[in-house]
Amino acid sequence: MSDPGGTPAQAPVSRYRVRFAKDGPLRWVGHLDLQRVWLHTLRRAEVPLAYSAGFHPHPRLLFAASLPLGFIGRAELLELGLTERLEAGALHQRLRHCAAPGLGIEDVASVEAETPALGRGLSGFDYLVTLDPSSATTLPARIAALLATTTLPRERRRRAYDLRPLIQRLELTAEGGLSMRLSGGVGPTGRPDEVLRALGYEPADATIERRGLCFDAAAATPPSGVAAAAAPVSTPSAAPGPSPSTS
Amino acid sequence: MLSPAEIEKRLLRLLPRVEKPARYVGGELNQVVKPWARIPLRVALAFPDIYEIGMPNLGLAALYELVNQQPEMLAERVYVPWPDMQALMRADELPLFSLETRHALRDFDLVGISLPYESIYTNVLSLLALGGIPLLANARTDEDPLVLAGGHATFNPEPMADFIDAFVIGDGEEALLDVAHCLLEAKRNGAGRAQRLRALAAIDGVYVPALYDVSYHADGRVAAVDPREDGVPQQIHKRVVAVLPPPLTRPLVPNLDTVHNRVAVEIMRGCTRGCRFCHAGMVTRPVRERSVEAIVEAIDAALEATGFGEVGLLSLSSSDYSQALELVRTVAARFGSRRINISLPSLRIESFSVELMQALAGNSRRGGFTLAPEAASERMRAIINKPVATSQLLETAREIFSRGWHTIKLYFMIGHPEETLADVEAIAALCQAVLAEGRRVLGSRAKVHAGISTFVPKPHTPFQWVPCDSLEQITAKQLLLRQRLRERAIKLSWSDPHETMLEAWLARGDRRLGAVVLAAWQAGASFDAWREHFRFDLWQQAFAAAGLAPEFYTHRPRPLEERLPWEHIDAGVSQRFLREDRAWSAAQRLRDDCRERCSACGILPTFKALRAAHPGPGWKCPEVGGGAAATAAAAGAAAAGEPA
Ligand code: SF4
Numbered sequence: 001m002s003d004p005g006g007t008p009a010q011a012p013v014s015r016y017r018v019r020f021a022k023d024g025p026l027r028w029v030g031h032l033d034l035q036r037v038w039l040h041t042l043r044r045a046e047v048p049l050a051y052s053a054g055f056h057p058h059p060r061l062l063f064a065a066s067l068p069l070g071f072i073g074r075a076e077l078l079e080l081g082l083t084e085r086l087e088a089g090a091l092h093q094r095l096r097h098c099a100a101p102g103l104g105i106e107d108v109a110s111v112e113a114e115t116p117a118l119g120r121g122l123s124g125f126d127y128l129v130t131l132d133p134s135s136a137t138t139l140p141a142r143i144a145a146l147l148a149t150t151t152l153p154r155e156r157r158r159r160a161y162d163l164r165p166l167i168q169r170l171e172l173t174a175e176g177g178l179s180m181r182l183s184g185g186v187g188p189t190g191r192p193d194e195v196l197r198a199l200g201y202e203p204a205d206a207t208i209e210r211r212g213l214c215f216d217a218a219a220a221t222p223p224s225g226v227a228a229a230a231a232p233v234s235t236p237s238a239a240p241g242p243s244p245s246t247s
Numbered sequence: 248m249l250s251p252a253e254i255e256k257r258l259l260r261l262l263p264r265v266e267k268p269a270r271y272v273g274g275e276l277n278q279v280v281k282p283w284a285r286i287p288l289r290v291a292l293a294f295p296d297i298y299e300i301g302m303p304n305l306g307l308a309a310l311y312e313l314v315n316q317q318p319e320m321l322a323e324r325v326y327v328p329w330p331d332m333q334a335l336m337r338a339d340e341l342p343l344f345s346l347e348t349r350h351a352l353r354d355f356d357l358v359g360i361s362l363p364y365e366s367i368y369t370n371v372l373s374l375l376a377l378g379g380i381p382l383l384a385n386a387r388t389d390e391d392p393l394v395l396a397g398g399h400a401t402f403n404p405e406p407m408a409d410f411i412d413a414f415v416i417g418d419g420e421e422a423l424l425d426v427a428h429c430l431l432e433a434k435r436n437g438a439g440r441a442q443r444l445r446a447l448a449a450i451d452g453v454y455v456p457a458l459y460d461v462s463y464h465a466d467g468r469v470a471a472v473d474p475r476e477d478g479v480p481q482q483i484h485k486r487v488v489a490v491l492p493p494p495l496t497r498p499l500v501p502n503l504d505t506v507h508n509r510v511a512v513e514i515m516r517g518c519t520r521g522c523r524f525c526h527a528g529m530v531t532r533p534v535r536e537r538s539v540e541a542i543v544e545a546i547d548a549a550l551e552a553t554g555f556g557e558v559g560l561l562s563l564s565s566s567d568y569s570q571a572l573e574l575v576r577t578v579a580a581r582f583g584s585r586r587i588n589i590s591l592p593s594l595r596i597e598s599f600s601v602e603l604m605q606a607l608a609g610n611s612r613r614g615g616f617t618l619a620p621e622a623a624s625e626r627m628r629a630i631i632n633k634p635v636a637t638s639q640l641l642e643t644a645r646e647i648f649s650r651g652w653h654t655i656k657l658y659f660m661i662g663h664p665e666e667t668l669a670d671v672e673a674i675a676a677l678c679q680a681v682l683a684e685g686r687r688v689l690g691s692r693a694k695v696h697a698g699i700s701t702f703v704p705k706p707h708t709p710f711q712w713v714p715c716d717s718l719e720q721i722t723a724k725q726l727l728l729r730q731r732l733r734e735r736a737i738k739l740s741w742s743d744p745h746e747t748m749l750e751a752w753l754a755r756g757d758r759r760l761g762a763v764v765l766a767a768w769q770a771g772a773s774f775d776a777w778r779e780h781f782r783f784d785l786w787q788q789a790f791a792a793a794g795l796a797p798e799f800y801t802h803r804p805r806p807l808e809e810r811l812p813w814e815h816i817d818a819g820v821s822q823r824f825l826r827e828d829r830a831w832s833a834a835q836r837l838r839d840d841c842r843e844r845c846s847a848c849g850i851l852p853t854f855k856a857l858r859a860a861h862p863g864p865g866w867k868c869p870e871v872g873g874g875a876a877a878t879a880a881a882a883g884a885a886a887a888g889e890p891a
């Protein structure tokens with residue numbers, strides 16, 4: 001199967017999707033570090049993870065989308081492959097009990113064998129941005145001006161792209177926050193910090209929350225329980241944002 | 248001073264603007280937050296480098312747990328911000344704060360700083376300055392915290408004596424609590440700074456430099472270090488804990504990738520080998536072990552509390568742990584099946600070590616197999632007292648390769664006393680011979696990694712009197728190795744000779760080096776252990792400004808009768824023993840391992856009472872049945888040239 005030193009793969013016998021929040025101290029870690037935080041959490045919870053084969057076997061953790069450092073995540077998605085079948089509720093309890101500070105376990109659902117891989121059909125993200133209250137007065141005009149443009153040529157990692165068509169929705173919330181839905185997933189990804197810059201704000205002065213992941217209706221519907229990720233999510237009391245909905 | 252809430256507010260503005268903001272937020276799993284207002288004594292534990300380096304430091308982690316277990320005390324963590332954050336903090340007037348509760352460093356009663364090596368000295372000044380604490384100890388008032396330092400580098404405390412109020416010499420576990428209790432009492436009595444310092448100086452193993460005067464001869468040599476008042480000890484004897492306290496069971500789990508993400512357990516302290524270049528081996532005597540059960544239980548608890556996937560069993564010479572085989576078998580059986588990677592560094596060069604690694608690793612061959620011959624010629628090995636026959640090394644290498652490891656890492660040191668270019672050539676030849684063994688077994692897959700460091704004669708070792716190699720000598724030796732080892736299968740790495748010089752000045756310096764450290768820091772020296780930040784020129788200028796010649800500290804053989812700057816610090820190993828061992832080195836005479844024969848190094852008489860109060864199998868020096876009589880006999884025999 002492999003070199004004598006390597007270990008054979010353990011095919012997962014079950015899959016689970018976890019909807020989680022990344023907040024508190026974890027707001028300030030990047031994606032690679034978040035993976036390590038998850039691994040430690042899963043080991044503390046003694047979750048029987050399936051591993052890949054080879055000299056450096058790694059467990060099967062699949063994130064729907066990485067969240068940039070500094071963003072708060074409210075409805076992030078992770079898929080786990082396990083070597084045993086567990087009751088989703090029990091797994092939820094175990095994870096919740098062992099989660100690192102800042103990691104909120106919102107929901108756990110088991111996934112049917114035929115369900116396509118997590119991330120398939122991902123089409124966009126909903127964000128809620130909180131700005132300094134003093135900026136609220138000029139915000140409506142700036143939004144209107146931005147939406148009136150037809151193209152916003154930008155460059156990222158030395159590649160040119162157009163930000164404008166990636167902005168699916170951009171509006172002020174009743175509380176003076178900024179709600180936006182940006183394309184992402186299969187094609188180019190719109191980043192809320194770039195939208196903020198286009199509006200004339202310094203992203204470092206804002207709090208950016210990713211409140212939901214949106215999936216194409218055409219693609220396989222996320223399994224029960226996780227559908228809630230794109231449906232309205234429970235929002236923390238202080239800043240009830242707009243309800244992101246499944247497209 | 249800013250309140251924690253104000254600090255938090257300013258911090259939030261800075262976090263999106265710095266690299267790796269998680270360094271500054273804390274909040275990790277197993278962090279301990281105690282109610283500040285209700286705790287009478289507050290301790291900040293600081294490591295003078297960034298979070299990723301300081302966080303895995305085992306000594307500080309143990310002290311954190313220990314202090315937080317005391318109902319009247321709390322401990323919080325502080326690391327040095329990276330230069331990007333330092334600049335923003337200065338611009339924003341954000342003081343250096345603790346990760347747990349965002350209190351400014353100067354709000355603590357006690358700031359305990361870890362000083363494991365010399366290249367972090369300037370960062371201590373950054374810590375103090377950013378924390379709002381006067382740099383110079385004599386400028387501090389009753390309002391300022393007491394600044395305490397401990398760690399291996401403090402066995403020569405003099406170069407940092409201007410900045411540190413008190414040093415703990417030796418094992419810190421009990422001494423730190425003694426210091427904290429002493430301060431708690433002083434706080435309750437309203438004792439001022441001078442009284443506090445005096446009270447601290449009365450604690451075993453605590454050195455308060457302000458209570459000593461240093462005088463010098465006209466040529467710059469130290470003449471004397473004298474206590475200023477009655478009741479202050481002439482000599483400070485290092486502290487040892489008679490029994491190693493239970494290992495840490497709830498380590499913090501960092502949210503960032505740090506240099507080690509693992510459960511670390513110190514399986515024993517001290518070393519019986521007596522390598523003459525080894526500072527750690529001399530200053531951590533005597534050997535004390537933890538039991539297999541205590542180690543395994545601690546690992547079990549810590550894995551459950553952390554979820555780490557790696558365990559490190561740490562000591563200076565792991566194969567010498569008396570139950571080594573039993574330990575690795577138990578650990579492998581208990582944790583091996585859980586995809587836990589277990590490492591056992593510092594192995595001796597013998598087939599027993601390969602057996603140990605095999606028992607630990609099962610079929611996994613992650614990383615290379617590391618051996619540290621330190622020298623390659625028989626002559627050199629006799630000089631440094633690390634006798635490993637070349638045939639034994641090659642046999643061990645053969646066994647390692649044939650059991651499936653593809654890479655052997657070999658650690659050597661250049662610059663040993665009396666070293667010639669022929670001795671350096673022997674290093675290259677040995678690397679090639681090891682590679683040849685590998686090729687015989689594995690063909691072109693075999694690899695050798697040679698790590699070459701440079702020897703610095705350290706205080707409290709038999710080599711404390713010898714000079715260091717000059718920059719030119721070191722460079723020539725490194726060049727020779729580079730020329731001889733050109734094969735692609737041999738990877739060569741070496742240390743920067745300029746960094747070695749800095750290490751040597753600071754390790755061997757006297758109290759006047761305080762002015763040099765200060766001037767270098769003021770000119771911008773910091774993060775000297777980081778190649779990209781190290782500025783040799785700033786140090787040279789600082790020496791010139793202080794009117795001192797760096798060579799005076801490094802390139803001058805010191806006569807045996809010279810008063811050394813650190814002689815008022817007693818590491819437990821006697822000067823008589825060190826002198827004798829120096830003479831044996833010159834005669835290329837080997838000394839036995841302590842477990843075969845006690846050399847009467849001074850440890851037994853120094854800690855006789857302590858040991859008698861804590862009998863048990865943990866302490867590995869021989870039992871001296873007759874107490875004073877037997878020890879005296881041993882000392883007498885050793886003085887006559889024949890150790891007992
Ligand atoms: S007293 Fe003897 S056995 Fe103990 S450390 Fe010294 S030489 Fe070794």
